Amino acid sequence: MVKTEKFIPKAIEKIKAKAQGKTIIALSGGVDSSVCAILAHRAIGDNLIPIYIDTGLMRKGETERIKGIFGDMNLQIIDAKDRFLDSLVGIKDPEEKRKAVGETFIRVFEEEALGVEAECLIQGTIYPDKIESDGGIKSHHNVGGLPEHINFKHIIEPIDDLYKDEVREVAHALELPEEICERMPFPGPGLSVRIIGEVTREKIEVVREANAIVEEELLEQFFPWQTFAAVLGKGTGVKGDLRVHGWIVAVRAVGSRDGMTAEALDLPWDTLRKISSRITGEIPTAARVVYDITPKPPATIEFE
Amino acid sequence: MEELRILVINNHGQFCHLIHRTVRDLDMDTSIVPNTTPVEEVIAEKPDGLIFSGGPSLERGGLCEEYAKELDIPILGICLGHQLIAHAYGGSTGAGSHGGYAAVDVEVVEEDDILKRLGPRISTWASHGDEVTELPPGFVKLARSEICAIEAMKHPDKPLYGVQWHPEVAHTDKGEELFRNFFEVCANYNK
Known part of the structure; x- marks a missing residue:
């Protein structure tokens, strides 16, 4: 040391x-x-x-x-x-x-x-x-x-x-x-690697808001080594009887010592439900929320 | 234990610097050297032991096979490093039936030197598509798992050891003990 x-x-x-x-x-x-x-x-x-x-x-x-x-x-x-x-x-x-x-x-x-x-x-x-x-x-x-x-x-x-x-x-x-x-690692290319495929202004806004929600819900309570949201693509949802073709947002929260190996946090169901409800409720174009359970390896921590 | 000079041979593996860090944190004198360093230059460094890091493919293993055959010092091969030692002595390597990623439960067959006090089972982290599929003639199998028959091995006489998992990552149990066991081998060699 x-x-x-x-x-x-x-x-x-x-x-x-x-x-x-x-x-x-x-x-x-x-x-x-x-x-x-x-x-x-x-x-x-x-x-x-x-x-x-x-x-x-x-x-x-x-x-x-x-x-x-x-x-x-x-x-x-x-x-x-x-x-x-x-x-x-x-x-x-x-x-x-x-x-x-x-x-x-x-x-x-x-x-x-x-x-x-x-x-x-x-x-x-x-x-x-x-x-x-x-x-x-x-x-x-x-x-x-x-x-x-x-x-x-x-x-x-x-x-x-x-x-x-x-x-x-x-x-x-x-x-x-x-x-x-104690700031969590944040990739050099920023939010661009938390968007699958092409980076557009709309996707950046979605991923920025979703990241803020995930951090608010998880940082102080669960001390993840890293936690964030990523925008994967579009899926079908229904909001108030209206069909929405909206963004699928992935939530990632991992434990690690040095970022070289990592495991998904075993988050309580209620916490995950609250995140899902906030993301789909506060971001009009978000239709679906998934939680990534893959360790590193074989996945990396960031999506791209 | 006395301070030993341990060289980490860089085979371009993502965990290479973690080996360096673990060795350094255990108070050894260490540096990372390219795997293209000529044999004479490695000897000139007067190392007490070498550690071969993991890496992407045998083709990028540089001069590791020569080090394993020509140098008379203890060597620990990790992941690709383990496969390079096997390859150098006539064993076979190839794709396993099931890639080993993240947690792998390893069964210690023979504690020998480097797995001393690690048995009977340890939870390790691995990251490999290929593995040693056939031991080199005379080599001794030290550990196995459900997904990989040769998780660890040693040369019959020389102080050459290979492990398929990554003792240098935080998620592996008793990783430091494995390194300490290896240092003990290095400290006692040729004495």
Whole structure:
């Protein structure tokens, strides 16, 4: 396990030694990039420019939360919703989707970086990212995808020797808000991988609302390692004597130590019923709710 | 136990870094090395033992079969690593009748060295389509399950061991014990 009292000053020293001029970091609101942002801010102060890109694929209330926590750190919030959604039009294959989001991310980020004349880049890569990208299971959008048109003097990866739970320990030691320290993993491509097939504005709205409901019902009561909703496709339903051809929403809730293996939570029937009733009741176009009981392996935690 | 130098050979398996982590958390000196590292370079690292990670296919097993045949140090093969050891010594591998995913109840046939104190049954996690279908000549079967006849094996004389399941994942029972048993083999070898 990481010794935070040694790790933190050492990491700050390393950043100080490497960073020159304006240094940027892409802040996602997850624990990894948040920890890097705090370490870097302590190292180089106002030379750090954290950039948060609103991809339109974020969870409900995410952008506001980021503003609240990092607002006093030069934070640049970029609204790129349309660009991301446009880049996803017509794409059905999961890996293609990940690539499209990753690519757009890099382009938007690159433009912003050129604008602030950044010389260095900080990335929140953690140890498993490096190894996993190598195996070809899923591509990680922050590994291997770097801005091509900027010659950064240095790319700094302050936590690339740490595992997720170690990053959380550092986050606690840095006194980041509890909700960031213990934030559930959220995929880089955002809600786009919680939609089977093509990503449309309508499906994003459905999946965003459904995710919020699932989190509200499960997070504080059952402490899942990860929980979310995904939109699978359309099915027939009936609401108040009217036929509805509406969305089928899958609920996922898993227990895990590190995300590498996982099992579906054994949720009480009443809880599942309440989630089903809320999703179909509060989202007019949702017709059906299913609970995914598959462990990992053979399934993965996310759907795409 | 003294600190040993254990190299994790990366066969591109998704759990490779979990092996590294488990070994590190058990206070061993460890690093992950590519499976294309030449034999001489592996020797130059002066390892006390090697662990072959899992991976997608025999074709991506790099030089593991050479390590298994040429090096005189203890080796633990996991999943594909287990199959690579079998392949190197003339055993057969192929698709099982039933892929092993998630929980698999394993019956320990012979505790030997690496399964010491793990019997008679352990609940393990697996993730494999292929398996060892025929033991290499002389090899000893150490464990079996309902879905896979050769869950674990060892070389008749050399300290070469293979397990089909993943002792490095959180959902496997007594995974750390298996690694500790292997370290004991490494610590006592050639002494």
